[in-house]
Amino acid sequence: MRLRSAKTGWANVRTTKVFMSEATLSAPPTEGAPKVSKVSEAIIRIAGNSQDGIQAIGGFLARLAGRSEQEVMTFMTIPSTISGGPSIFQVRIGSGDVLSAGDEADVLLAFYQHSYEGHLSSLKPGGIVLYDSDHVQPNPEFQKLYHHVAVPITSRTVEALGGTAKDKGKNVFSLGLIAKMFDLNVSKLEKLIMERFAGKDESIAKNALMAFHTGYGSSVGNLIETFQFVESQKKSGQQVVMNGNEALAYGLIAAGVRFGAGYPITPWTDIMELLRRELPKYGGAFIQCEDEIASISMAIGAGYAGRVAVTGSSGPGISLKTEALGWAVMAEMPLIVVDVQRGGPSTGMPTNVEQSDLNIACFGGHGDSPRVVIAPTNVEDCFYMAIEAVNIARKYSVPVIILTDQSIGSRIEAFEEPNLEKLCQDISPDLTPVADHKPYDLAAENGVTRHVAPGTRIASGKYPVVTGLEHDELGHPTGSPKLHTQMVAKRRNKLKALASEIPTPKIYGPPEGNILLVGWGSTEGPIREAVDRARAAGDSVSSLHIKHIFPLPNGLQNIFAGFNHVFVVEMNDESLYGYGQLGALLRARYCDPKIKGVTKTDGLTFKVREILEHAKSSIAAGIRKL
Amino acid sequence: MSSVSLPFEILPRTGNLNTTPVAPIADADRLGLTKKQVAADHPTWCPGCGDFSVLALYFKLIEKRKIWHEKITTVAGIGCSSRFPYFVQAHGAHYIHGRALPFASGVSLTRPDLHVFTFGGDGDAFSIGGNHVNHTARKNIKMTYVIMDNWVYGLTKKQTSPTSPIGFKSKTDLGGALDQPINPMKQLISAGATFVARASAANIPHLLQMMEAAMDHDGFSVIECLSECVEFFDGAFDAANPRKGGKFDLVPAEHDVTDEFAAYKMAADPFPGKFGIFYKVNRPTKNKNEADITAKAMEKVQGKKPWEILQATFNRMK
Numbered sequence: 001m002r003l004r005s006a007k008t009g010w011a012n013v014r015t016t017k018v019f020m021s022e023a024t025l026s027a028p029p030t031e032g033a034p035k036v037s038k039v040s041e042a043i044i045r046i047a048g049n050s051q052d053g054i055q056a057i058g059g060f061l062a063r064l065a066g067r068s069e070q071e072v073m074t075f076m077t078i079p080s081t082i083s084g085g086p087s088i089f090q091v092r093i094g095s096g097d098v099l100s101a102g103d104e105a106d107v108l109l110a111f112y113q114h115s116y117e118g119h120l121s122s123l124k125p126g127g128i129v130l131y132d133s134d135h136v137q138p139n140p141e142f143q144k145l146y147h148h149v150a151v152p153i154t155s156r157t158v159e160a161l162g163g164t165a166k167d168k169g170k171n172v173f174s175l176g177l178i179a180k181m182f183d184l185n186v187s188k189l190e191k192l193i194m195e196r197f198a199g200k201d202e203s204i205a206k207n208a209l210m211a212f213h214t215g216y217g218s219s220v221g222n223l224i225e226t227f228q229f230v231e232s233q234k235k236s237g238q239q240v241v242m243n244g245n246e247a248l249a250y251g252l253i254a255a256g257v258r259f260g261a262g263y264p265i266t267p268w269t270d271i272m273e274l275l276r277r278e279l280p281k282y283g284g285a286f287i288q289c290e291d292e293i294a295s296i297s298m299a300i301g302a303g304y305a306g307r308v309a310v311t312g313s314s315g316p317g318i319s320l321k322t323e324a325l326g327w328a329v330m331a332e333m334p335l336i337v338v339d340v341q342r343g344g345p346s347t348g349m350p351t352n353v354e355q356s357d358l359n360i361a362c363f364g365g366h367g368d369s370p371r372v373v374i375a376p377t378n379v380e381d382c383f384y385m386a387i388e389a390v391n392i393a394r395k396y397s398v399p400v401i402i403l404t405d406q407s408i409g410s411r412i413e414a415f416e417e418p419n420l421e422k423l424c425q426d427i428s429p430d431l432t433p434v435a436d437h438k439p440y441d442l443a444a445e446n447g448v449t450r451h452v453a454p455g456t457r458i459a460s461g462k463y464p465v466v467t468g469l470e471h472d473e474l475g476h477p478t479g480s481p482k483l484h485t486q487m488v489a490k491r492r493n494k495l496k497a498l499a500s501e502i503p504t505p506k507i508y509g510p511p512e513g514n515i516l517l518v519g520w521g522s523t524e525g526p527i528r529e530a531v532d533r534a535r536a537a538g539d540s541v542s543s544l545h546i547k548h549i550f551p552l553p554n555g556l557q558n559i560f561a562g563f564n565h566v567f568v569v570e571m572n573d574e575s576l577y578g579y580g581q582l583g584a585l586l587r588a589r590y591c592d593p594k595i596k597g598v599t600k601t602d603g604l605t606f607k608v609r610e611i612l613e614h615a616k617s618s619i620a621a622g623i624r625k626l
Numbered sequence: 627m628s629s630v631s632l633p634f635e636i637l638p639r640t641g642n643l644n645t646t647p648v649a650p651i652a653d654a655d656r657l658g659l660t661k662k663q664v665a666a667d668h669p670t671w672c673p674g675c676g677d678f679s680v681l682a683l684y685f686k687l688i689e690k691r692k693i694w695h696e697k698i699t700t701v702a703g704i705g706c707s708s709r710f711p712y713f714v715q716a717h718g719a720h721y722i723h724g725r726a727l728p729f730a731s732g733v734s735l736t737r738p739d740l741h742v743f744t745f746g747g748d749g750d751a752f753s754i755g756g757n758h759v760n761h762t763a764r765k766n767i768k769m770t771y772v773i774m775d776n777w778v779y780g781l782t783k784k785q786t787s788p789t790s791p792i793g794f795k796s797k798t799d800l801g802g803a804l805d806q807p808i809n810p811m812k813q814l815i816s817a818g819a820t821f822v823a824r825a826s827a828a829n830i831p832h833l834l835q836m837m838e839a840a841m842d843h844d845g846f847s848v849i850e851c852l853s854e855c856v857e858f859f860d861g862a863f864d865a866a867n868p869r870k871g872g873k874f875d876l877v878p879a880e881h882d883v884t885d886e887f888a889a890y891k892m893a894a895d896p897f898p899g900k901f902g903i904f905y906k907v908n909r910p911t912k913n914k915n916e917a918d919i920t921a922k923a924m925e926k927v928q929g930k931k932p933w934e935i936l937q938a939t940f941n942r943m944k
């Protein structure tokens with residue numbers, strides 16, 4: 001079994017070499033009792049059907065890890081079929097930094113034959129498969145490769161809970177198994193289980209605890225090794241545990257957003273459901289509309305009425321919003337559009353991940369319509385960038401698109417609790433009367449103007465119209481070639497001013513070398529792991545993650561100049577000319593022929609080894625050896 | 627984990643940073659507006675266009691009901707009729723084709739202090755914006771919506787509109803319109819609008835009466851106002867104009883405006899049909915329903931500051 005040992009923390013290196021746990025506890029294993037090994041992290045994959053409550057196990061583990069001040073990241077697939085069907089949850093828990101969900105699992109918990117067969121390949125050689133012997137018939141071939149542990153999960157759960165409970169509770173039973181295997185904190189888990197079922201019928205919580213203890217106490221006959229996480233070296237403060245969609249939604253609330261409108265579509269729906277539930281507490285509202293066009297229109301209307309509002313979608317819903325988005329650019333209306341990307345085009349791959357909306361986010365719509373596009377890189381970042389988005393939208397009176405994706409939206413991470421008292425903003429409109437107002441003042445510094453909300457008295461008696469027609473400074477329509485030129489420049493220049501405010505991103509690794517991996521959005525973790533792995537193997541690789549996609553930060557060319565190769569790693573197609581969407585944008589911006597693409601379109605998150613192999617083969621095929 | 631940076635300073639709580647504030651005037655010291663004060667750009671409509679009357683009536687309404695500039699918001703989509711906001715000296719928004727209603731809903735739902743008026747044409751309302759009409763009606767969002775129906779696409783120069791009568795010769799139906807026209811009254815009643823009236827730009831006192839009644843209605847109030855396009859459908863409404871030999875029959879006094887079926891039946895009368903309020907009921911508005919949810923939710927977190935509410939949520943996520 002080859003869990004990473006305490007000695008090789010993640011910041012060090014993961015080699016592909018298989019090693020047995022080295023840091024065995026002082027006492028040698030007594031005859032019969034399993035050996036206890038210290039590990040710094042573990043990747044556990046749970047596979048079953050969606051009604052098995054697999055997400056709940058993942059959630060418990062993630063929360064527990066958060067409470068133990070461990071970093072945690074989870075990875076989840078939602079089956080395309082609404083109920084039933086295969087579902088997995090992968091959780092990677094570590095005492096150090098955990099950046100990606102991990103390439104291969106250390107432990108697989110398989111509920112059914114299809115989970116067993118479908119996911120064994122995700123287990124690293126020598127890994128442990130815990131399977132429900134009531135449903136799974138192990139394959140002798142596989143038994144040679146992986147350590148098999150049979151547990152009659154279904155029958156033991158039914159036995160413990162009595163007939164009526166059927167096999168509901170299998171998930172909590174399995175949680176008990178895992179708790180035993182990893183020596184997890186039982187009292188904390190009990191508390192989590194109680195909290196989870198608080199407010200429900202008392203017998204439910206009691207049954208759950210019973211299932212948990214039965215699992216925990218189950219004899220796991222041929223388990224030869226159990227594990228203990230080493231103490232976290234990182235003594236951070238209190239942590240919170242949530243997924244990216246939640247972090248983004250709460251970030252918007254912290255930023256002062258009080259109104260939103262949307263139409264359901266996976267994976268954006270979570271955000272709208274959360275806002276619908278939460279906003280009323282803050283005096284706000286979230287409206288479910290008849291479609292995406294109505295949603296963005298309602299949000300823009302609310303923005304015009306004085307406070308930045310949010311709309312969002314995924315996939316085809318984003319396409320529907322583009323005409324209205326163009327209006328918001330033209331009328332210079334602040335607005336937040338969340339795009340939780342999924343596989344496209346059209347209905348595409350609703351429950352898979354892809355970064356293929358960069359182009360529509362930056363350029364979607366007719367006409368020249370500069371808007372702002374930013375992309376958070378992890379769950380914590382979703383929270384903070386939501387606040388940043390609102391502040392950019394207000395300051396520059398412009399729509400801001402937040403590009404996240406299915407993977408960042410649904411994965412759970414622990415992060416340091418934000419200082420909410422300091423961060424929460426009040427952005428309610430100020431209706432103090434003004435002397436006079438030009439909504440599109442051409443003399444404004446850098447072209448940055450802001451609106452006065454309706455309800456504001458304007459002493460001059462001249463009131464503004466906000467409009468999508470090209471207009472003069474008061475918002476009245478014009479066909480003047482000169483004014484169109486000036487207004488187009490105004491809308492462009494304010495984003496140039498914004499660009500000069502964006503900090504140049506920091507390089508991960510040395511600032512000069514052979515290869516620079518450039519990424520954006522949710523791929524930061526695997527890219528950084530790729531850097532670590534390559535450097536450990538003696539290769540000269542660094543990485544750069546761009547969060548501000550449009551406008552780009554200034555100064556990237558200086559960073560690129562320090563490397564022989566620049567690979568833009570993204571989950572989208574290489575397109576006709578061989579570059580992904582950010583790759584093409586960077587090439588257009590910097591005209592630098594050394595910018596190349598590392599892209600893929602399988603709808604899955606990047607594996608560390610895919611990034612390295614792709615970059616290496618590209619160099620081998622093209623220029624020179626890595 | 628990540629290096630958290632918030633490079634963008636938090637702006638002060640204000641929507642109008644680039645303007646100089648002035649002292650407020652006490653409400654009691656304010657006078658109503660004159661027509662001159664509410665008129666803005668000279669309308670770009672063709673001379674004789676029915677839309678002029680609707681605009682004149684809007685000014686009159688503002689004058690008569692002593693609404694101040696800043697309390698009215700005029701919203702429109704795209705079309706000749708939708709140019710409306712430019713001609714009114716008040717806060718206004720000229721939005722995109724067919725989507726004025728959801729935009730106006732965003733204003734209405736967040737700003738109970740404003741009167742929201744939406745104007746648009748028959749194409750804007752029943753073709754590209756058809757579904758928004760239905761949903762704004764069923765949600766019963768508080769605002770007044772005046773559909774200036776000229777049975778044709780005016781701005782794009784004479785194509786068939788969803789209300790064009792069968793046989794109308796347009797540039798897209800050279801041999802005459804083929805498709806069954808939409809009956810605005812039927813459509814609005816069945817969609818759940820809570821105030822549905824029919825008027826004509828040619829009958830000014832009646833139109834003013836309808837506008838006032840619509841404005842006073844607590845809910846989504848819609849007026850279909852026949853407004854002749856002299857350029858592309860001249861004489862369309864002569865049969866409804868007594869001065870041109872037609873007749874302008876009012877909704878009979880005994881009509882029960884809360885009787886949906888009676889209203890629907892009356893809507894089936896052949897042109898010119900009846901004018902007046904077809905249907906009017908009181909149903910809680912979306913504005914009220916949402917405000918109730920909000921009030922209830924806020925009661926639970928009583929007195930807490932926003933950050934404290936969020937903190938309580940985060941405490942459960944540890």
Ligand SMILES: Cc1ncc(C[n+]2csc(CCOP(=O)(O)OP(=O)(O)O)c2C)c(N)n1
Nearest residue numbers: 704705706707723747748749750779780781
């Ligand atoms: C998305 C979109 N499609 C088409 C148009 C072109 N267009 C502008 S106004 C209009 C129809 C106007 O007819 P109506 O709403 O009846 O208004 P009227 O001009 O008759 O007052 C059309 C098709 C547009 N502006 N936007």
Ligand code: SF4
Nearest residue numbers: 672675706780855856
């Ligand atoms: S084209 Fe018709 S609707 Fe448009 S302004 Fe002229 S008369 Fe009025």
Ligand SMILES: [Mg+2]
Nearest residue numbers: 747748778779
């Ligand atoms: Mg028309």
